[in-house]
Amino acid sequence: MKLECDVIRDLLPLYAEKLASPASSALVEQHLAECEACRAELEQMEKPVPVQPEPQPDAPLRNIRKTLQKKSIRIAAAAVLAVLCAFGLVFWMGGAKTPVTAEQAQIWTYNKKENEANLCVLEVQGENVRLELEGSFNWGKPSVTVRAVRYTFPHIHAALEGLLGTSASDTSIAVSGTQLLTVQCADETRYYRDGQQVDRYIAGENPDGTPDYAYGTEQEYGHDYEKG
Structure with missing residues (x-):
């Protein structure tokens, strides 16, 4: 059985590509009907092969450029933020x-x-x-x-x-x-x-309980009101 499987597996690539002769194809099909291992081998061959993209010679350079661009953007944003903070600090200090x-x-x-x-x-x-x-x-x-x-x-x-x-x-x-x-x-x-400085005196009390103030000189209010 092993010898028969070896022969059939040699024919499988031609069979899978439809290049085997009718007699060889019939022999392969007869064997596949009885051998699970060879069927699995054929199924593996018939699976589509993923296409790998061809390596680009300048791919490393592009990655380096992208990294540098990102760093430049971050540095520029940090510089703008620092300038704005500096201006804000100067204007705050100027008005303090x-x-x-x-x-x-x-x-x-x-x-x-x-x-x-x-x-x-x-x-x-x-x-x-x-x-x-x-x-x-x-x-x-x-x-x-x-x-x-x-x-x-x-x-x-x-x-x-x-x-x-x-x-x-x-x-x-x-x-x-x-x-x-x-x-x-x-x-x-x-x-x-x-034109002259006056004092504040408590003349009484407002309806809401807060002091009612009067303003004047000591000669005007000093003897009659409490200074507030």
Whole structure:
């Protein structure tokens, strides 16, 4: 049987390719009907052979180029992010402000008459000190609040001002003589009206339980009200 299988397997390639003679084909088919091992051999031959792509001579170079391109993209993205962070830090430092004390602000007030209106003018003369208005200014408001601050990094702020063509916040503010001017400093809050500093007194209590404040000089309120 082994000899017969060896002969048949020699014929199988010709049989599979339809090149065997009719007599050889009949002999192979007769044997295949009885031999499972040779049938399996024929089935293996008839399976399609996978086509392997021909190796490309420049494939390693293409892989290297792809790797370099990916690294270049990552490096460029990291550089752009670093530049944006640097710009953000510079602009933050240029606008960063620090509250100053009343002594550092060197506050001065005086009366000024302009267009028949009595104005109370407040100035700060401390080095690099500015007045920052809280909210929007309106002549009809009963009170105006400002903060005395200085730029934390004055040199960076000055450089940004020169670059962007902007101006610093004011070192003075003018309000109506009837408006209460509140100046918030790092160590205290001062109140001014009609060119002079006034105190805050507790005149009573509002319906909601909060203090009702009055503002004036000690001669006006000092004996009748508790200072608040």
